[in-house]
Amino acid sequence: MKQVGFPSQNNSPSCDYSRLEFDCDEEFNVFFAKYRSEWSNVLRLSTILNPGVAFQFANQWLQSVLSKGIDSGNDAANHCTLSSPSFLEWDAASCFLESVLSRLFVSKAENKPELHLGVDLLHSVLNFEANDPLVLSSLLSCISALFPYLSQTPQTLPVVLKKIFSAVTFSQDGQTKATRSRAVKNVRQHACSIVVKISKQYTDLIFPVFDQLYTHIREIGRDSEQLSQMEKCILMEALILSAFIDEMLKPVKDLWISQDFKEAFWSTEKFMSYIGVDRAPVEPSSADTCGINRSHISCCINTILAVMKRSKWPDNPQCSSGLKKWLKY
Structure with missing residues (x-):
């Protein structure tokens, strides 16, 4: 092996x-x-x-x-x-x-x-304790594989979440959001994906501590130098429960109806210019405004897809008929 x-x-x-x-x-x-x-x-x-x-x-x-x-x-x-x-x-x-x-x-x-x-x-x-990103990623894989045993020891869940979130915010000395190594980015995204897995497959365990989980993700998301757009999108998927959808989708809604997006999607030429297809790449990537534009579009699409994956057609016929009319509109 x-x-x-x-x-x-x-x-x-x-x-x-x-x-x-x-x-x-x-x-x-x-x-x-x-x-x-x-x-x-x-x-x-x-x-x-x-x-x-x-x-x-x-x-x-x-x-x-x-x-x-x-x-x-x-x-x-x-x-x-x-x-x-x-x-x-x-x-x-x-x-x-x-x-x-x-x-x-x-x-x-x-x-x-x-x-x-x-x-x-x-x-x-x-x-x-692993301080190396490659080893930490393998350690996270082991934790993920051992999730079935959490049902036998639910009191261990806070320790598991603490371990995972320490990897979500993992960084090495001297690195910033713009200069993180590929290994560090990978282990952070790996940890975010594990949060999604535990939220999706072990709902009964997560539900009692969901408020704390939601608050913690919201707090680290407020730090502009902490999470990348991709990491935010992945963590959002873990929090998609009906009570929080409005609040979670508000940033996406604001972006989607913004004047910048309206102009960007007005024509093919403007869209190509908005995402930077018509110009040479800019280095470093942190100075590439078109890269930021692309990440905003990706974040919106991934968040909407995450909501759709966690949604289902209403069981109530009246609600479903109303939804059909809304979709036609």
Whole structure:
């Protein structure tokens, strides 16, 4: 499961064979994606047949990874790269765990692991502190995979949310909203997506603390230097409940009916100019006003789509007939 063996590297005996089979790392990467997918499927099928043994391996591997320090390899800045030993280990272990837990609770076999083992593993993962964005992303994947055990320990939910939101606002020293590295942006968006997952799949657990969740997201959203437009859109999707739709959609409504948008959508030429298709790219991207325009359009569209995905046709015939008239209008 470890992503090793690239032709350009020497971190595995298989690198020598890869240099014979593949012309470049890109070719090997295509192969490895298929290879890992096949092995993940084997793990899922094995879990259905013998969930106890599958979980035992996943538990032992992850506990072993948790007991180790962060080894970034030869990186001078002490940051993990895609070839760092710690990242490779975390990435493989999280993939293994996700494959096992995706089938653990649907298996009808009798030798399922005791529930307290999964709860203990969740607590161990939550107690681990990761300051590297690549390792933190894998840690979030493990937390996400262990979500089913939250129903056995609902009192752990605040700790889980705290861990996730610490990743939502994760940043490294010296970085600002405009200068965040790709790894930092990825882990922040990953954390936002996990908030959506837990809100969507574990509504009963989230509902009692929804007010606190909503307040916290609103507070960090007020800081203009904290969340990007994409991060705001993702977090909005987690909060789409009818009582808050009006308040959440107000910024989108204000943008959509603004004079800037009216002029931008007036003609093809104006729209192209508004999003910057008719001019050369501007560097740095933070100085690109057209990039800001594009992000505003994307935010509006993604928010509206998120609302539509969480909406359904009214059960009341009178309401639905009124909605039909409104749509025709």
